[in-house]
Amino acid sequence: MTNTPGRPFPSRIAGAFARARAQGRKTLVLYLTGCDPDFDTSRRLLLAAAQAGADVLELGVPWSDPSADGPAIQAAMRRALAAGGGMAKALDLCRTVRAANPEIPVVLFGYANPIFVRGTAKFAAQAKQAGADGVLCVDWPPDEDPELAQTLAQHALDLVPLIAPTSTPERVKAIAAVAGGFLYYVSLTGITGSQLPNLDETSARVRQVRELSGGRLPVAVGFGIATPADARAVAGFADGVVVGSAAVRVIERAVAAGRDPVPALEAFVSDLRAAMG
Amino acid sequence: MSIVPQSHGRFGPYGGRYVSETLMPALEELADAWEHFSFDPTFRAELDRLLREYVGRPTPLTEAARLAEHVAKTQGRRLRVFLKREDLCHTGSHKLNNCVGQILLAQRLGKQRIIAETGAGQHGVATATVAALFGLPCEIYMGAVDVERQSLNVFRMHLLGAKVHPVKDGTATLKDAMNEAMRDWVTNVGTTHYVLGTVAGPHPYPTMVGELQSVIGREARAQIQAATGRLPDACLACVGGGSNAMGLFRGFIDDPGVRLYGVEAAGEGIDTKHHAATLGKGRPGVLHGARSYVLCDDDGQIDEAHSISAGLDYPGVGPEHSYLRDSGRAQYLSATDQEALAACRLLARCEGIIPALESAHAVAGLPRVAEQLSDGASVIINISGRGDKDMGTIAKHFGAEVSS
Ligand SMILES: Cc1ncc(COP(=O)(O)O)c(C=O)c1O
Secondary structure, eight states, rough: OOOOOTSSSSSHHHHHHHHHHTTTTTTTEEEEEESSSSHHHHHHHHHHHHHHHEEEEEEEOOOOOOOOOOOOHHHEEEEHHTTTHHHHHHHHHHHHHHHOSSSSSSEEEEEEHHHHHHHHHHHHHHHHHHTEEEEEETTTTTTTTHHHHHHHHOOOOOTTTEEEOOOOOHHHHHHHOOSSEEEEEEEESSTTTTOOOOHHHHHHHEEEEEEHHHSSSSSSSSSOOSHHHHHHHHHHTTSEEEEEEHHHHHHHHHTTTSHHHHHHHHHHHHHHHHHHH | SSOOOOGGEEEEEEEEESSSGGHHHHHHHHHHHHHHHHOOOHHHHHHHIIIIIIIIOOOOEEEEEEHHHHHHHOOOOEEEEEEEEGGGGGGBBBBHHHHHHHHHHHHHOOOOOOEEEESSSSSHHHHHHHHHHTTTEEEEEHHHHHHHHTTTHHHHHHHHOOOEEESSSSSHHHHHHHHHHHHHHHHHHHTTOOOOOOOOOSSHHHHHHHHHHHHHHHHHHHHHHHHHOOOOOOEEEEOOOHHHHHHHTTTTTTTTTTTEEEEEEEOOEEEEHHHHBHHHHHHEETEEEEEEEEOOOOOOOOOOOOOSSGGGSSSSSHHHHHHHHTTTTTEEEEEHHHHHHHHHHHHHHHSSOOOOOOHHHHHTHHHHHHSSSSTOOEEEEOOOSSSSGGHHHHHHTTTTTOOO
């Protein structure tokens, strides 16, 4: 069984996209690295982001070797690891966020090794129990090794996949077939936190991804969306907008200045929300 | 038929392609290209010509009679010991065998830029060398710690026209250099070929690099048969990512009578936290694009590896070695920093050959292998590189003792 929209379990992620659509607006997906700068601040940041208008939270699982991430998220992961962060703490964090906010969809966003070492079945059970809704594993292509997709489906968790500018039509189809929640289209060939490319091309690719996937799932666009203006531009053609590195940098700046990062992040998320209409 | 299954780049449960989606199409293209060109007669002829005229192959198989004498004296075991002399390759190590093949492939793929990671700097030098030969711009990622301890190789890369990026992230060693090379590749995948330097990484690298290094084993097989009239009883090689070992093993893997031994770096000892014995002390995981043994904690965070030799200082290992370990076809030993230093001096004084500290680990494994062999047995040790690059490190450890 794959995790399709007709599946027998309700998905908070699908609900969030449907609700935004009904309200005539686009979905804001916010990425934060779990435990950056520490467990409790991270918990407050995630809850504040939801309060300020993020529709979906991506909770980044810190890893020692984030080879798909740029300097901002690398640094966030280093801060998080120094504060005791990792997979175990990310699951704890998810649980506390879920306890405080029963509505907000949470996607655990990370790399394969912490999942693999734990065992996919044990990980999926713990993620579900912690109140997660989906999993995005950067370096585990679902067609390469179906184990993760199958295990997540058994635990009624959405597998949120990445689709890249380099993905061939065949790959887009194969990936979309096992995906749940939404499709994450990577705006550029590069790492997180790079410059946003020419959006005409991105918009054409999003249209193509929708066609290839039969419009079964919403398409969110991420990587390089740094400002409210970027978010507005991308919201013009995508179903959702993912902001990560820019949010992480807001936190980094506040922490470096010795301030509580929560108000700064709240303001940033409200600005994004407002710009997206 | 090889005993190692290789469908879709899998070696039993190991290998595969665990990378971000952006790289998947490039890896498919690379695997297809390798599949095609590795059988293409024109490609093979060009590769063979470069190996002969540029790399300097075949490398000799040198009998090490005084080293064998030392084993006889200290262990009472009469062996014939042969050294496969990859230290005599152009640029000073086996790394060039792989780079020559990959650059030919990159050329066929129309790539205009070359990148690589390096630990000891040998792979960086080899990559910079072929990039110069083919007139391609080249950028090398190297951990900041390694830039320090292998500074001679940094100068060589500069002289060859390559740009060297010191990587300060993480532990600032080989694994972090690989992360940074992957970030570059993800960003420039259309124009750039990533010359991965060992039998690790996503498919097709472990297969491709293993095949390109298998020239070591093919030559050694013919050479030992010419010298002794039969196959060896054991083969011995150091294992960082595992390419020089795989290259030698490939020549004998289907001969069950030939014991295969890999030697990992035990650093300060495998019961301390400072070692790089991935197969000895690690567990199956996912690092740098493949399932294989890794050194990591219960949370899945990769451990810092340690070895005196930068080329073995890596918390991962090629997936084919993980398979050979589990199947028992190969055995994996380890040698400490001190044992490697002693073996380096031993080989220098017995044979007039100063091995790289990586290769010295293989030499250090000889006494344990000798214990498992009987009189009259023959052993091939792969001397994967020469020790010139390590003189700074060695001088620091032996200091006055050597100069006196
Ligand atoms: C001389 C030498 N031997 C061995 C190695 C280890 O690599 P591998 O295990 O891939 O042969 C290196 C790596 O830098 C090296 O320079």
